[in-house]
Amino acid sequence: MTHTVHCQKLDKEAEGLNKPPYPGELGQRIYDTISQEAWALWLGQQTMFINEYRLSLIDAQAREFLQNEMKKFLWGDEQG
Template identity: 45%
Template sequence: MTRTVFCKKYQQELEGLSAAPFPGPKGEDIYLNVSAKAWGEWTEHQTRLINEKHLNMMDMQARKYLTEQRDLFFSGEAFDKAEGYVPENKDK
């Protein structure tokens, strides 16, 4: 049986993550309140932001920026988009 959570992004019960994505309170909060679907979407969006904005993950400012964007993404607030990204047309 899969574990479900009430996803704060989608506001419904969805399949949860199998483990916290990283240690600490933030990782535990994501494990308890974010669905596997929302986490997967975030990781794709995070990759686009890193690539488009040429973020250096060794830079604490870049890491702080991504943390802020992640919180906005999951809360349903406006978050930064990758400017050059055009979604793939899956209907083809």
């Protein structure tokens, strides 16, 4: 079953994600406020960061960096 969200990234009503894409409260916030389209844009941006900075996702600092960049990308400068 699909649901519609008011996407905070794109500022429009759009189809939401099928399930939270991330664990915990942050995943629920993404599910509630970010559309499939905006999430796909983030995944492309995330891939660029991983490749450009040669990040290893087993490194806790790399994961923290990506999480902070994801918050900036999806919600602007707000630290949600």
